[in-house]
Amino acid sequence: MIGVVQMADAKETIICISANGKTTSSSTLAARRMLVATAEGVLDFRRDGPGTPWHLQDEVLLAGQHVSALVFDEKSGLLFAALHFEGGLQVSADGGKTWEARNNGLQSGHAYSLLVQHVGDQIILNLGTEPVMFYRSFDLGKSWTAYPECTQVEGTEHWFFPRSSPHIKHIASPAGHPDTLYICIEQGDLLRSEDGGESWTSINSMEQPDDKFRRDQHRVTFFRDSADEIFLTTGIGAYHTADAGKTWQRLTDTSHPCAYPDPFFVHPTKDVLFMVGAGMNPNPNWGAQGTAYPKFMKSTDHGKTWVNAMAGMADPIAGNLEVAAMHDSAEGGLELYTGSACGELYASYDEAGSWTLVSNTLPAMSKGPHFRHFLPPEKREAYEEKLKAMNAFA
Secondary structure, three states: OOOOOOOOOOOOOEEEEOOOOOOEEEEOOOOOEEEEEEOOEEEEEEOOOOOOOOEEOOOOEOOOOOEEEEEEEOOOOEEEEEEOOOOOEEEEOOOOOOOEEOOOOOOOOOEEEEEEEEEOOEEEEEEEEOOOEEEEEOOOOOOOEEOHHHHOOOOHHHOOOOOOOOEEEEEEOOOOOOOOEEEEEEOOEEEEEOOOOOOOEEOOOOOOOOOOOOOOEEEEEEOOOOOOOEEEEEOOEEEEEOOOOOOOEEOOOOOOOOOEEEEEEEOOOOOOEEEEEEOOOOOHHHHHHOEOOOEEEEEOOOOOOOEEOOOOOOOOOOEOEEEEEEEEEOOOEEEEEEEEOOOOEEEEOOOOOOOEEEEOOOOOOOOHHHHHHHOOHHHHHHHHHHHHHOOOOO
């Protein structure tokens, strides 16, 4: 699988859709359950099988919580939910009915990103927070060890994030190399560790003096099982390297229709790539125009060119496409999902050839407070005041 280490031969799994958690899953049987992280909790969808409609269940899991990262671990049967702003990591052993906070050793309750690794019989949890700190747990989250060297690299005085603090937005590790870790610091750096987090190196050779934003790193996606071939999405476009970051090819920039990419997927068997993101960087026009002009795009030439793959979606989509997931099964084939900051969730069962609206009345699916741009003025002001009271917004 891509970007995460997981049970590739699971008989059945749960599709998890969140801004900063696990975005890919595979199993023999098509998933019958789908969990969607929103700004108001986790939505629980069920279906009878591939090709049948998804049905939203009445109960909202972690109701009232903005869930940043959601992971179902097939090996342990546990659900992990990282919470925005406060609450840290929540763990459920009964499919989401009850939850337990596992935050011993965490210095911040703002858990931003999560990666679950399997190394032999061992399960390792990797967690990134706001403010920036990287943690690992070797006992399913019951205790955490901080790896502060990630904050000791050059250039930390330039780290910046508007209205809040820099954070670890994404964590990735190539298949077969569990001690090799990449963390995307937004906005700050792409860091790599080859010793399980004990030391870190800045990977910045893609940087140019005229970059609109400095090292605004979003997400690392490996090309299948390669440790060297990587696609990187950032706040100023997408990049590709075939030599583990020694050299980079810039695939897109801020003039591209998908100017602010984030989710990125590699087709498991075909030379097809998928990329999702906003048509412009976050700015007041998002709210003024009611849309970030988001795009779901597809490439069949390894990222050199991209075409819109949005048939069946609204045009333009209200808000921004903030979350996405890819599920592959022997029973149902490839499935793609994407959701918006204004509550629209879409599904595609033909490799993004066409899309079906699952629902357009859901709570916001959003990285952090992005969705506030699309709230009515009174609601936006109230939401921002709530975050200020938690010291999560300036």
